[in-house]
Amino acid sequence: MYRFTLPRDLYHGKDALSSLKTLEGKKAIVVVGGGSMKRNGFLDKAVDYLKEAGMEVKLFEGVEPDPSVDTVMKGAAVMREFEPDWIVAMGGGSPIDAAKAMWAFYEYPEITFDDLITPFSFPKLRQKAKFCAIPSTSGTATEVTAFSVITDYDKGIKYPLADFNITPDVAIVDPSLAETMPKKLTAHTGMDAMTHAIEAYVSTLNCDYTDALALHAIKMIHNDLKKSYDGDMDARDAMHNAQCLAGMAFSNALLGIVHSMAHKTGAAFSGGHIIHGCANAMYLPKVIKYNSKDATAAERYAQIAKFIDLKGETTEELVDALIAELRSMNDQLDIPQAIKNYGPGGVKADVSIIDEKEFMDKLPETAKNAIADACTGSNPRQPSQEEMEKLLKACYYDLEIDF
DSSP states (O other), rough: OOOOOSSEEESSSTTTGGGGGGGOOOOOEEOOOOHHEEEEEEEEHHHEEETTTTTTTEEOOOOSSOHHHHHHHHHHHHHHHHHHSSEEEEHHHHHHHHHHHHHHHHTTTOHHHHHHHTTTTOOOOOOOOEEEEEEEESSSOOOGEEEEEEEETTTTEEEEEGGGGGSSSSEOOOOHHHHHHHHHHHHHHOOOOOOOHHHHHHHHHHHHHHHHHHHHHHHHHHHHHHHTTTTTHHHHHHHHHHHHHHHHHHHOOOOOOOHHHHHHHHOOOOTTOHHHHHHHHHHHHHHHHHHTSSHHHHHHHHHHHHHHOOSSHHHHHHHHHHHHHHHHHHTTTTSSSSGGGGGGGOOOOOOOOOOHHHHHHHHHHHHHHHHHHHHGSSSOOOOOOOHHHHHHHHHTOOOOOOO
């Protein structure tokens, strides 16, 4: 038996933000990030709409990229004092993910972060508040997913928290918010969405419901991401829908080891973070080659290649065509192909911010953590410690995968 869970309501299209006026409640807390929503006027609009709905509104601002356990705990404390019946999170994936975790600690102050690390272990939510998510980036799709990624900086590990409880009640997918994204963010979030859709399609938990969403998202992203990156706002609007469709697919089919590796390398090194979407873009071609040793996965990658009109006579040729196309997309989006060329902010560079010796010194532990990641279980192949170390080395040096 499978389960397919989505928000109760999803408002989409231009001016979808105004649907905040329809929420019913007494108090709403709005969780936001570093200031782009305020600078572009969307935060004020959201607050005004919530007040129009008759609610008292409080702000929790300043959620950092890759939100921390500390930030989550601070936000939960504010919620416990204010006692909202709506949590409204808006911005990129970070404030929405943070707010999901805050929600659990607001309703259950006695739980610990370690209690939530085990997948699908959350207590029953909606005892005090409902949740509304409003994305401003076109990648994470956290507005429709059962996931939240929180970083424990003391351990240098990103934890994907997973539970259908944290799927929002309401998602507002208004493309106007995404039109403000800078080019680099457009590239990284777009390839994050592509990875979501591809991993969902080959996941061991794929089904008819997720396949349709994943394939359509892949085609849309393939058609529109580069145009969105180049400033075509019609394509930018389409990408906002595409990433949401990819999110619906992966929230229910789950993901694979591209995400396992991205989670466990993202905050592991002293030179700086490997941005999540950029990590996925670099690792995806390598993982496809590794997973294609599994005949079922290879056939599904070939189906993707055919669906986006790539050429090949055999399954192997189609898989290789898909890999080549994804690498070409990386090049067009100024995304490095390997960690050795990962510069500040995730752009191509001759010298990486990730020190080679540190990477190699930490390789066994990083590989062990990636294997233990919640996303590994639904990957088509289950890597051994040796294989995961080889994969991570291939992602650092851009090596061929032959195992």
